[in-house]
Amino acid sequence: MVSKNSLSQKSKSEYIEHLKQMDFEYGDYIEKVERKYAPLIGKFLIAFSELEHNLNLAIAGYFADDLHEIGYTIIENLKFSQKIDLFYKLYIREEIMIRNRKTKSVLNTIKRKLESINNFRNKIVHANWVSLKKDKTVRTKIIVNKTGEGVKFKRVKISPKSIEKRIKETKDLVERIDEYKCTD
Numbered sequence: 001m002v003s004k005n006s007l008s009q010k011s012k013s014e015y016i017e018h019l020k021q022m023d024f025e026y027g028d029y030i031e032k033v034e035r036k037y038a039p040l041i042g043k044f045l046i047a048f049s050e051l052e053h054n055l056n057l058a059i060a061g062y063f064a065d066d067l068h069e070i071g072y073t074i075i076e077n078l079k080f081s082q083k084i085d086l087f088y089k090l091y092i093r094e095e096i097m098i099r100n101r102k103t104k105s106v107l108n109t110i111k112r113k114l115e116s117i118n119n120f121r122n123k124i125v126h127a128n129w130v131s132l133k134k135d136k137t138v139r140t141k142i143i144v145n146k147t148g149e150g151v152k153f154k155r156v157k158i159s160p161k162s163i164e165k166r167i168k169e170t171k172d173l174v175e176r177i178d179e180y181k182c183t184d
Contacts, residue, residue, distance in 0.1 A: 027130030040163040047170040
């Protein structure tokens, strides 16, 4: 369930900008703040890479504790979102048959947080960083309206503080998955 507070944050940070005729985003602002953003984006991507590796191990370890080859063969061509779904489907069956409701809620929280971090990662990776403005909003998606209203851009607020927060959340999630797997 989405809290009222998270809904108000979302509406403040996302909006649509219309393209009038020509796109004149030149990156004037990102040049001024690149030194703040670049290291944080890099740290976030490294933390996300660790998270994905940890998720891969959780899936591979499900099939065999001492042989990850089977699990890696299964996940070889999966997107991160598909790995989340597979992880959840594998472990929820175990929750229903063996474990208790307390660890089921932990699994649900892990899934929700994995989806949230993945969503943020996609925004970071696909952002048009030359479109960053002083209000810390950046274009993350191009929307072409099929009814003739033209091209729109989805903008999302991504500040250095929000990236730092997500780095911490990502590292915490790595630990949470490890703890969850140890509750067997």
